[in-house]
Amino acid sequence: MIHLDDTHDPNRRSWVESANDPDSDFPIQNLPIGIFSGRSGQLRAGMAIGDSIFDISVAHARGWLTGDAAKAAEAAKSCLLNELFALGHRPLRELRWQVSALLDRRGALREHAQAAREVLLHDRSKCTMHLPVHVGNYTDFYAGIYHARTAGALLIPEDPLPANYKWVPIGYHGRASSVRASGGMVRRPLGQQPPSTPGGKPNFGASERLDFELEMGFYVGAGNALGEPIEIGEAHRHIIGYCLLNDWSARDIQRWEMFPLGPFLSKNFGTMVSPWVVLADALLPFRVPAMSRGNDDPAPLNYLLDTADQRIGGIDIALSVGLQTAKMHRENETSVEILQSNARHLYWTPAQMLAHHTVGGCNLEAGDLIGTGTISGPTVDQLSSMLELTFGGMKPVHLPNGEQRGFLENGDEVVFTGKCHRKGFVSIGFGEVRGRIEG
């Protein structure tokens, strides 16, 4: 089912030397797409390569992109990728192939490209990244079963893993307008918090239990018409690429507001994504079987069952969360890793989420963002929110500099990274999603 091609060849090297550093997130085997601006402030579509950004519009203007890749570059001119994503995989695949050839140390056109490097490549550290799409609709799932168990026990002690969990890929609609790209400040939200005594008046003020949630996001490519479900065997055709996603959460507000209709103000003050869209094609070498079910677990219903997708349902992505407190920031200490997890720990696969989302007829649109839900792992150092990691704030995390944290404090910066490793392949990464709390 998985067809690897030259773009995955581990022997391929780029003439952009920083891309050949084994620690780079963006070797020539990756080539994620995004929207950036340089000094001029003008927005453009580009692909990350090592420490640089490849400017798609320059390559297009020089006539180096042909056929579907030229079509892709044309669609990306609007500087929002919705139109390009709507075309499905083929133009992006062709674009990635042709850019890969242009950047290849042995590519046919490399001399032209190299000669133009001053305009073709931008210094990534001097560019600003933007949200790659207009997010028309944002859905967040709850597919991390270790999260559902742990957070459930803290938020809903009487029913930690709901009866429907192993049948229904549970999801809810999130707020699209407040999705933004990595970077900048996150304002601590005001809201109602649970009454101090049952039946009493709720407290009101800035959230005292501000948290992150470590998730992956994926973007819809070609959508579906209202009333026409996407079958699971076709779902991969509609998933164009992936990102890291921080579902900022206010636990006190959430606990008080969420019954019976789900989270609202506790989430809609902001959701952040890593700005580079790692294309599904680039992730092919890192696909793994869906999480294996326990012996007592039910088989998915037919519409969620697909032999092919059961084989390549998951993705092996090592995830990491770092924290830099205000004190560390002042003292020029870099963030410390507070947990690790892996995208393998999802009970439901992206294809299952997509098939479920549309089975009742809901129409997906190009550029829709879908979050997986928090991806905790089975061990205590893989719990992927402060709520879980600190057992609801009861067991603070101890940092190397002597500070400790229950929930997030003002000035704390949270950074997620993600990386795919597989023996015989060049590792590829996601860049980062980073945000700092302000009071």
Next chain:
Amino acid sequence: MIHLDDTHDPNRRSWVESANDPDSDFPIQNLPIGIFSGRSGQLRAGMAIGDSIFDISVAHARGWLTGDAAKAAEAAKSCLLNELFALGHRPLRELRWQVSALLDRRGALREHAQAAREVLLHDRSKCTMHLPVHVGNYTDFYAGIYHARTAGALLIPEDPLPANYKWVPIGYHGRASSVRASGGMVRRPLGQQPPSTPGGKPNFGASERLDFELEMGFYVGAGNALGEPIEIGEAHRHIIGYCLLNDWSARDIQRWEMFPLGPFLSKNFGTMVSPWVVLADALLPFRVPAMSRGNDDPAPLNYLLDTADQRIGGIDIALSVGLQTAKMHRENETSVEILQSNARHLYWTPAQMLAHHTVGGCNLEAGDLIGTGTISGPTVDQLSSMLELTFGGMKPVHLPNGEQRGFLENGDEVVFTGKCHRKGFVSIGFGEVRGRIEG
């Protein structure tokens, strides 16, 4: 607080005779705005007047609109009203004033307008109405307390009115992509239904408990920046107009999926609105105090409390639901009214919903659609969904032709209408939202 002006003058009459019919939803005192297409298929912005549609683009092209009204007409050229709504009340208010003067039997420019009536007015019965905005975000509240009590008792017997209900204007994010204008077919959604025996395998198939929910919707005008709440005293500045809203619901799917994150597939197969946006200005004579709290009810928290809005918090809108079965359709019988309610029966006002929505920093955008939640009244003939009206399907509704209904069957058409009456004023209406079920 309420400033009435000439546009509300009950003595005003239009030279469009059908607008003077006391039964018309669209007298000169109303002038709702919408997007229509005629025979050419070209979309345009218009205002409903009697049996006709006033073509804003024609009036603009003739130079009859000046100042802010011309600016409004210019913004409406895109044939989606987001851009116009983003300008706030003033341009729309000026447009409504000037169109009212053009259509007034005694207006200064009426002779010009009347002479151009062949191009200025379109026969409403020959036009197609469209969704008036691109719905960037759709939020649905739960502000009908009689609905919350009744539906709660059926869906969540252990906790019919949640502990937070009288403190929190409960809301959730709905699906924006599947919001559409009145008319056409609603496909019965597939989905998982509760297992026949607890712990068993869920059933899968077309929903057997398909339902409507009678709601009002309102549109956001000028939005707010992320992180900057709208204070309740300012909320009315951000609410541009109102519509009727049918929150189609699949009760069996809802019951099984909704814990813990709220409704998803049970709602996202389609939400329908009446296509005419009745401007907040036109509704001023029909504002009423917010629903009076019971003696045991808590006062709203400060951010939800506003003296002005407490006085003009609600709107008196008589609501009606009609049903036409397939048999009635075949036999040319019109729909029969199965229930009546009133928008007064909302525990939380639109201003409270808006203030709550933004208090944590969530950014609203022009054209965002906000539903009130189902507006049931206190008596059994005011229960505004089949779930409530039939006590969960147990007590079917008996129709005059001998048919009966628990939930909706294929071929059933549901139609909502709404009308404002007040002694000394001309009644204004909302038109309708209508949809037929297909299997």
